[in-house]
Amino acid sequence: MDSPYIGEFIFIYLLCISKYFLIMKNNEAVEAVKEIRVMMEKSSRFLSFSGTSAILIGLYALAGAFVARGIISPVKEIPDEYSTPGWITIAPHIILVALIVFVLSLSTILFFSARKAKKMNHSFINGPAYRTFLNFFLPLTVGGIFCVALLVEGDVGIIAPVMLLFYGLSLINASKYTYGNIFWLGCSELLLGLICAFFPGKGLLLWAIGFGILHIVYGIYFYFRIERYSAA
Incomplete structure (x- = not known):
């Protein structure tokens, strides 16, 4: 082989080698960025949420709505009882059902x-968890106390929309510290709460859709599109 061709061959060979190592370095840089991003997400976001818990919460809500319907129906069917004293009579039962659903839901989460x-080999009790639960439960607690006051005073027509609205705000408030798609679940709850405010007679039905059906749909979506994918 003539020397000019040898030189050209060596030049091409070195060029290929340099490009190979450059590509390798770029790939390593990309992988490093991905690892840093994952570490930042773990340190700043609550990523232990489970889609299964959302599905179960939806089922609890549907069961609670069914029981509440049985408690409320006699009061609505008797004209003399459709008053503040009548609602005060059933208020403890409604509050008890709500507490049972809440405790079951919280325990499941x-x-x-x-x-x-x-399974992910990281601590459950950490900064992101504290921030998520604080931002979620602060507006939710205020809304819960407000709903109890409405129930005791007999203003039952707006309890369902108030619950949906405060719950939606709680989800939106907490979404900054966990999975971002929870924001859209919160927006759905807000929209349903606003619709419910204009149709108070359908309050229990819309409540069941918001706390029951939406949770089940979101839980299924989260499990198959996010949870299983991240576990793979």
Whole structure:
């Protein structure tokens, strides 16, 4: 082989080698950026939420709505009882049903979130978890106390929209510290709450859709599109 061709061959060979290492370095840089991003998300966001818990919460809500309907129906069917004293009579039962649904829902979230955190090999009790729960429960607690006051005073027509609205605000408020798509679930709850405000007679039905159906749909979406994908 003539020397000019040898030189050209060496030049092409070195050029290919340099491009190869450049590509390798670029790939390593991309992988490093991805790792940094994952670490930042773990340190700044609550990522232990489980789609299974959302599905179960929806089922609890539907069961609670069914029980509440049985409690409310006699009061609505008797004209003399459709008054503040009548609602005060059933208020403890409604509050009890709501508390049972709430305790079951909270226990389910904590159980599945702790189990997922263990699978992901990171702590369940951390800064992002505190921020998420604080931003979620602060408006939710205010809304819950407000709803109890409405129930005791007999202003039952606006309880369902108030619950949906405060719950939607709680989800939106907490979405900054966990999965961003929870924001859209919160917006859906807000929209449903506004619709419910204009149709108070359908309050329990819309409440069941908001806390029951929407949770089940979101839980299924989250499990198959996010949770299984991230676990793979």
